Amino acid sequence: MHTxxxxxxxxxxxxxxxxFIHQPTHLYEPIAYTLDQGGKRLRPVLVLLSCELFGxxxxxxxxxAMGxxxxxxxxxxHDDIMDHAPLRRGKETVHQKWDVNTAILSGDTMFVLAYEFVAKTNPKLLPQVLDLFNSTARKVCEGQQYDMNFETQAEVSIDDYMMMIRLKTAVLIACSLKLGAIIAGADAVSADKIYDAGIELGLAFQLQDDFLDAFGDISKFGKTIGGDxxxxxxxxxxxxxxxxANAQTRQNLTDLFLGSGTDSDKKISGIIExxxxxxxxxxxxxxxxxxHKKALEALTSLNxxxxxKGELLSLMDEMLCRER
Amino acid sequence: MHTxxxxxxxxxxxxxxxxFIHQPTHLYEPIAYTLDQGGKRLRPVLVLLSCELFGxxxxxxxxxAMGxxxxxxxxxxHDDIMDHAPLRRGKETVHQKWDVNTAILSGDTMFVLAYEFVAKTNPKLLPQVLDLFNSTARKVCEGQQYDMNFETQAEVSIDDYMMMIRLKTAVLIACSLKLGAIIAGADAVSADKIYDAGIELGLAFQLQDDFLDAFGDISKFGKTIGGDxxxxxxxxxxxxxxxxANAQTRQNLTDLFLGSGTDSDKKISGIIExxxxxxxxxxxxxxxxxxHKKALEALTSLNxxxxxKGELLSLMDEMLCRER
Structure with missing residues (x-):
């Protein structure tokens, strides 16, 4: 086992x-720029971990995994274009550094690249791998659409929200674990079980992200508090x-939330209060x-x-900022 | 043989x-809207024609083919977003009818759908089919980038232009023919030959499109003259x-081309003159x-x-507006 x-x-x-740089460079430079920023490489590491777990x-x-x-x-x-986000991982987003057209087209090209890397798998497994990747990619798009819908939708229930983050975040975590299982030759039942564990882990991971936005330690979290x-x-x-909330607190929340005149710091501290x-x-x-517990149960059922499974459990703790 | x-x-x-409509409808309606408009379905018909030609x-x-x-x-x-085009096939473009975010995300989802349909092929052929589709998709993106670059690039040679339309237009025509060949079980050499025929056909087809923009019969062409x-x-x-052009005519061309003050009709008629x-x-x-001749030669070599091959020759004539 690898650490x-x-x-x-x-x-x-x-x-x-x-x-990653080819001709025309204007198309590929934003791709190399994006991929050079690294990030935690969580998803590909999950693929490798799962692959190794299944032998x-x-x-x-x-x-x-790179795919x-x-x-x-x-x-x-592409999400950063839609959200008009100026920064990602502390650096200018592609549409900000170049322009929207470049970000659209470089994104499309990255999507093809993703397929090219996913396709570099054992040909016998390709139909199964491609099915998993296609259905995951589609769900992620659906999740982003719900996320955008919710911005202007008056009533969003907790169930709606959980459905949205399942699509937007959890399925890709689940796909990572299942992909590793498939490549290792796991049987369908086991591959589905680790997928289920991934869904629960992905939900917990997104909730943790929500939590840190309000209650995170800035020095560890690396993002500004209150961005959401x-x-x-x-x-x-x-x-x-x-x-x-009761009627009064609900009114306060709404006023702070929608109060366009409110000073941003006041709004953030008021809502956190x-x-x-x-x-x-x-x-x-x-x-x-x-x-987290549901994810562990699904893993336990895999015997x-x-x-x-020590390394996977460590990564899960890391993802959920749990002390061991 | 089918007609x-x-x-x-x-x-x-x-x-x-x-x-094509699923939940969330806001994501899928623009896809159904786009695909409902039909168009000539040239590319999928080329796939079927080639498949049948190879038995x-x-x-x-x-x-x-649908993929x-x-x-x-x-x-x-996505090109229509980048070109700020208000109309496509006489109807509002998606970013115009909905908005840019919807057009980006529905486009991404269509791209996944394309892969889902391409994947519905004989599993034994999938690695080959997916390689072809991936490399084609990447080239089409590169072609679009060159096309955008050329808008602001001072010097564009005819060779540059031919390279651009090869990537942006011809490779997908060629891919259509080769895909049909692969599915029919054609050998690699024959599949490459029909690909070459497709490249030449695609180049001729784009040049014909350029030609019609200036010299087309409005009633047949269906587009306004002088859009380009x-x-x-x-x-x-x-x-x-x-x-x-000689120095004087070149100056006239540049003045008309760049003359932002020039009345659009005058500009068009001046340049056509x-x-x-x-x-x-x-x-x-x-x-x-x-x-066209090179395409026919490549086809002839296939014996x-x-x-x-009568139906393919007919379609080629139709694509190039040739009387038979």
């Missing part, structure tokens, strides 16, 4: 070995507080824990040896 | 049988006239004929019976 660190290095090395050779999984990472970065690139609040995102925290009053931090932590 | 009409009907029927069963080619058509429509959808001129497209006609003086119509016709 997490070794798997991360293997993915980093694979990206380092790949030349596969990680070398057979490296290219398809998922390229796809993930493609979705961020400033941009009026209807996160789990907001929806839950709206659900639990309400979250605290309603114990949204504790409620969110419990919700994260619930999904891996305790040692063999 | 052209029968093949077109088969494709129309296949699109008619497919439900294959067209039913095995219908879904992948190419969906891909083609996806590229138009009005939007300052550096077409074959423009580049050739610039190459052949110069094209006529320089016999660009005749020169373009000869260039089209040259590529199909004269009767069997």
């Amino acid at each position: 997490l660190k070794e798997l991360q290095n293997r993915i980093g090395e694979a990206f380092g070995d790949t030349r 596969g050779d990680i070398e057979e999984a490296v290219f398809p 998922l990472e390229i796809f993930h970065n493609f979705t961020l690139l 609040i400033a941009t009026n995102k209807k996160t789990f925290l907001f929806l839950k507080s709206y659900q639990l 309400i979250y605290k009053q309603l114990q949204i931090d504790e409620i969110t932590r419990r919700e994260i824990e619930k999904h 891996f040896g305790k040692e063999s | 052209l009409k029968e093949l077109q009907n088969r494709i129309g029927e296949a699109f008619g049988d497919t439900r 294959g069963d067209i039913e095995e080619a219908v879904f992948p 190419l058509e969906i891909f083609h429509n996806f590229t138009l959808l 001129i009005a939007t300052n497209k550096k077409t074959f006609l423009f580049l050739k006239s610039y190459q052949l 110069i094209y006529k003086q320089l016999q660009i119509d005749e020169i373009t016709r000869r260039e089209i004929e040259k590529h 199909f019976g004269k009767e069997s």
Whole structure:
């Protein structure tokens, strides 16, 4: 078994070995720029981890794993256009640094690249791998559409929200784990079980992201606190507080949320204050824990040896900022 | 052998049988809207024609053929955003009717759909089919980037232009023919030969499109005359006239081309007048004929019976507006 660190290095090395710049450079430079920023490479590492858990050779999984990472970065690139986001991982977004047309077309090209890497798999497994990737990609698009719809939709329930993050975030985490299983030759039942674990992990991961936006330690989190609040995102925290609030608090929330005149810092601190009053931090932590537990149960049903799944459990803890 | 009409009907029927609207409808309605507009379905018909020419069963080619058509429509959808085009086939473009975000995301989803349909092929052929489709999709993106680059690039040679239309237009025509060949089980050499024929056909087809923009019969062409001129497209006609013009005419061309103050009708008629003086119509016709001939030569080398390739030759004539 490889350690997490070794798997991360293997993915980093694979990206380092790949030349992403071709002609016309104007098309490929934004792709190299996006992929050079690294990020945590969570998804490809999950592919390799799962592949190894099921007894596969990680070398057979490296290219398809890179495909998922390229796809993930493609979705961020296009999402950033749609959200008018100026920054990503502390650097200018592609549509900001170049322009919208460049971001659209470089994104499209990254999407093709993702397919090219996913296709570099054992030909016998290709139909199954491609089916999984296609259905995942479609769901991620659906999730982004729901996310955009929710911005202007008056009533969004917690169930709606969970459905949205399942599509937008969790299915790609689940796909990563299932892809590793398929490449290792796992049977269909086991591949589906690890997919289910991935869904729960993905839900917990997104809720954790929501949580950190309001309650994170800036020095560890690396993002500004309150970004979701400033941009009026209807996160789990907001929806839950709206659900639990009495009429007066609900009015305060709405006023702060929609109050275009409100100073941004005041808005953020005002809303976080309400979250605290309603114990949204504790409620969110419990919700994260619930999904984490479900993910562990799905993994337990797979009967891996305790040692063999140690690295996956570590990564899950890291994703959910849990102390071990 | 099926007639052209029968093949077109088969494709129309296949699109008619497919439900493109799913949840969330805001994502899928623009896709159904785009695909409902029909168009000539040239590319999928070319897939079926080629499949049949090589002795294959067209039913095995219908879904992948639809995949190419969906891909083609996806590229138009995203290109229309980049070109700020208000109309496509006489109807509002998606970004105009909905908005840019919807057009980006529905386009991305169409791209996934294209892959889903392309994947519905004999699993044994999938690696080969997917390689062809991936490399084609990448080239089409590269072609679009060159096309955008040329808008602001001071010097564009005829060679540059031919390279651009090869990528942006011809490779997808060529891919259509090769895809049909692969599905029919053709050998690699024959599949490459029909690909080459497709490249030449595609080049001729794009030059014909350029030609019709200036010299077309409005009633038959269905587009307004001079659209390329009005939007300052550096077409074959423009580049050739610039190459052949003397200093004075070149100055006139540039003044008309860049003269933002010039009335659009005057600009169009002025530039067409110069094209006529320089016999660009005749020169373009000869260039089209040259590529048509090369396409026919590539086909001849494949030794199909004269009767069997009759429908393909008819479609080629139709694409190039040739009287038979």
